[in-house]
């Protein structure tokens with residue numbers, strides 16, 4: 001499935017230093033293995049309303065160091081499965097950032113926008129052009145290059161690699 | 171506008187003229203480094219449909235984490251690695267006993283100036299000691315490199331640290347590293363490249379320098395860099411596996427932050443449980459009782475470290491009831507330490523000397539602490555449970571403090587040992 005390049009969604013706004021333990025609680029890491037099931041526990045320890053009320057295309061807007069701490073991949077996958085369209089943050093924990101993009105979940109760094117976006121407002125992101133529009137104005141961020149689009153279109157790094165290998169053998 | 175070190179290397183490896191922070195590039199690394207986790211990488215590689223690795227010369231595998239195998243399970247894992255090495259014709263394979271991967275990569279002349287090392291280990295920034303760009307990545311990503319030869323990376327912002335002046339006698343690069351991490355914090359270089367400049371870096375030996383890029387991982391750094399100089403080139407003579415071209419940042423490069431430190435005013439430091447940035451001057455923690463002292467790891471298990479520690483311990487004895495574990499970081503170091511008499515000094519003092527590798531650093535084997543015990547170690551990480559049990563404490567210090575503490579049974583500076 002082709003990923004969308006224009007995203008429109010409602011904002012869930014969070015603060016600084018949200019670690020992967022509260023994005024996907026450690027107690028589920030060995031018991032919950034199905035991605036769809038993971039979505040039920042997304043952000044459980046940070047915002048119990050999130051998993052119940054999140055709608056497809058909603059957007060997480062967070063402060064600095066979103067996804068710091070443990071390298072668990074489920075933290076990216078549970079958000080992807082919840083339908084989250086993108087995460088915008090001032091900065092990301094390094095491994096979580098990679099896990100998000102490798103799971104085909106756009107992770108965007110736009111500190112100026114984070115300061116002015118309000119919780120629950122509807123914002124629009126043009127991924128191809130690297131533009132973000134919110135009530136307070138427009139902001140730009142480095143657009144995602146071709147390779148990341150290819151990973152997105154394949155549905156993540158593992159299927160992407162498989163696809164590329166197969167096409168090189170044709 | 172000029173470019174920083176990392177911007178230049180990543181642009182070059184992506185085949186671009188230039189690259190700036192935030193940009194995502196697809197790079198082909200010079201080295202793809204893995205260790206005992208190569209077995210799990212291989213299984214993901216096969217799930218991806220991989221049959222032949224795209225470039226066996228790029229791949230380096232060094233068995234070090236649990237070597238020689240402590241359990242049958244570990245031995246099976248090593249067997250799979252040996253099989254895949256044979257199957258895929260990987261030449262740069264170093265079997266158990268050769269040493270810790272980051273140190274061996276440098277000794278084997280595979281971590282070279284201006285080159286890109288991607289490693290499935292968090293201390294891959296170590297390659298910065300040679301002026302290389304070392305970046306830690308995940309196992310799945312390594313599998314993808316084996317299959318395709320490339321990986322996407324985000325070009326990081328750069329933090330420039332300038333260390334003015336020289337370290338006083340008795341203060342080591344470990345103390346400097348701990349001071350930087352204590353002051354800047356565990357997220358002080360999150361997702362950044364850290365360039366280390368200044369007299370306080372230039373005057374260090376290669377062995378002393380290695381501690382710094384290695385430990386910048388503890389500030390969240392993606393990679394770290396020391397500008398290669400004559401010392402680097404001399405070290406690489408006869409070692410470098412191929413011709414290399416050093417890369418230097420432009421004088422007008424743009425940094426996200428510039429931090430300056432004065433080396434001449436520094437003192438021995440200790441990282442206290444349970445975070446690496448919980449750093450205090452040695453004088454404040456002296457007197458803390460310990461059960462075990464550990465000298466080794468990629469951070470501080472080199473010949474100079476062993477020499478300094480041997481000088482402290484020579485003619486003395488490890489305190490009753492205390493274990494002093496010594497693990498040279500590589501077989502090259504082990505042999506030289508043997509010839510120089512350091513190993514003899516350790517054994518005469520009652521220390522336990524074990525074969526090169528990571529040993530108890532990650533709690534695998536060869537001297538893990540018991541519940542409730544306190545360790546002092548030359549390693550780079552003291553997180554809860556790092557050495558096996560969550561119910562133990564780890565202090566991090568420089569090699570002479572660790573050796574002196576083994577003698578005293580408590581944390582102590584060597585000058586306070588008495589005769």
Ligand code: SF4
Pocket residue numbers: 234235270271272291293467468469527528531532549550
């Ligand atoms: S010695 Fe410790 S820090 Fe270094 S590679 Fe081994 S486990 Fe990691």
